[in-house]
Amino acid sequence: METEGQSVDLVGASVVRPFARAAILAALMGATALVAIPYPLSPAPVTLQILVVFLVGLYLGPYWGGFSMVLYLTAGAAGAPIFSHGNAGVGYLFAETGGFLWSFPLAVVLVGLFVHGTHGLRDPGEVSLPVIAVALTCAMVLMYAAGTAYYAWLIGIGLVEAAFVMAIPFVPADLLKMAAAVAIVRAGVIDPT
Amino acid sequence: MVVYEPDETLAHCLDPRSKLAFQFGFAFTALAHTTPSALVALTALTAVVLVSARVALGRTLYAYRIPIVVLAVGPLLAALTLGAPWVEPAAAVDPAFASYRVLLILLVSAAYVRSTPVRDSRAAIQRTVPGRAGRLLATGVALVFRFLPVITADLRTIREAMAARLGDERSALERAGTIGLLGLSRAFERADRLSLALQARCFSWNPTLPHLAFTRLDAPVLALAVVLVASAAV
Structure with missing residues (x-):
């Protein structure tokens, strides 16, 4: 019988801990996609995914937060039922919500850079409210811009028409999620460090 | 919900890397073409893919009902005008073709999801991303x-x-905040236990991967993927 010998190159603790958090938050992102809340302003129900995007940026920072969202997209493309309404597959990355999906990693990196900067993590509870509000607003604008522009290009309709389908009906719900993210940070229960 | 189902179809026998390459090729060319003749060809190709993976079309379309509704709203809005004649059906034709190609992309990816187990996808990712x-x-x-x-x-x-x-009688803000806070706390607790378990089990950079190999069946699929990517540029 043929045997093979090689030494084991262990992954360091400084990588394992944030990696595990990134993977679990990618799963949380997927789990919230399954919690559909009927929404009177749109035929599509809303989920809490945007809230998780905010929380990933706030608590994992730009690097591991961005990785967590890349992981979410990769797992969904590989067949995990974690895209909106429990769907999966590479096709979803190019479907009607593709613009939103591709913007998630960028939005998380944006929030992470605003709140944590480029050097390590800090407790978002210690960051001033205006900084957090600006970070979340910029992330939301980025996601809406990407989602609307992609849908307009994909279907071949005007930006205003696309905004009526993909953005405007969801603004009230997403402002509420932004307020919820701020309330979670202010509660100060979770320490990301 | 479209999920992996064990079976012995042609698609189940293919290497996940060639199936992934085919999907990207199909998506690129579908996004590049919306002419009726291109859509007919893409529909025929989609039918072959669905049969080769034995995808239940009715069940899959039901799983995709919400994307289909959102895809249908775009052409409907394009047909509306802010004045007489109020509805202009001709304006909806091109958006309708554009929406239809997205449905084809979704159906092709459903074939991958149904025919590929997680561990194969995982091995494909690890062997492809350096x-x-x-x-x-x-x-x-x-x-x-x-x-x-x-x-x-x-x-x-x-x-x-x-x-x-x-709690479901409280305000939406309070409910979202509670779910977010408790969900995140529990997720972090699980993550920290997972990180300890990974270290205890010698989580390493050089694990033993499951066996994955291209067969003769993969050659035409890979060739088709290359043709599809090239056709996107034409």
Whole structure:
């Protein structure tokens, strides 16, 4: 019988801990996609995914937060039922919500850079409210811009028409999620460090 | 919901890397062409893919009902005008073709999902994405699959506990905040236990991967993927 010998190159603790958090938050992102809340302003129900995007940026920072969202997209493309309404597959990355999906990693990196900067993590509870509000607003604008522009290009309709389908009906719900993210940070229960 | 189902179809026998390459090729060319003749060709190709993976079309279309509704709204809005004649059906034709190609892309990806187990996707990612990034990405994907039911159960428990305490009568902001806070706290607790378990089990950069090999069946699929990517540029 043929045997093979090689030494084991262990992954360091400084990588394992944030990696595990990134993977679990990618799963949380997927789990919230399954919690559909009927929404009177749109035929599509809303989920809490945007809230998780905010929380990933706030608590994992730009690097591991961005990785967590890349992981979410990769797992969904590989067949995990974690895209909106429990769907999966590479096709979803190019479907009607593709613009939103591709913007998630960028939005998380944006929030992470605003709140944590480029050097390590800090407790978002210690960051001033205006900084957090600006970070979340910029992330939301980025996601809406990407989602609307992609849908307009994909279907071949005007930006205003696309905004009526993909953005405007969801603004009230997403402002509420932004307020919820701020309330979670202010509660100060979770320490990301 | 479209999920992996064990079977012995042609698609189940293919290497996941060639199936992934085909999907990207199909998506690129579908996004590049919306002429009726191109859509006919893409529809025929989609039919072959669905048959080769034995995808139940009715069930899959039902699973995609919400994207289909959102895809249909675009052409309907394009047909509306702010004045007489109020509805202009001709304006909806091109958006309708554009929406239809997205449905084809979704159906092709459903064939991949039905015919590819998680561990094959994981191995394909790790063998395709080089270095340590590929290792973390592949392991992360496996962990997302593993923990999705657990985290989903956590969220369900939180919502049921809230409902039992009349939490569902509170404001939407309060409910979203509670679900977010408790969901994140539990996720972090699980992540920290997972990180300890990974270290205890010698989580390494050089694991033993499952066997994955191209066969003769993969050659035409890979060739078709290359042709599809090239046709996107034509």
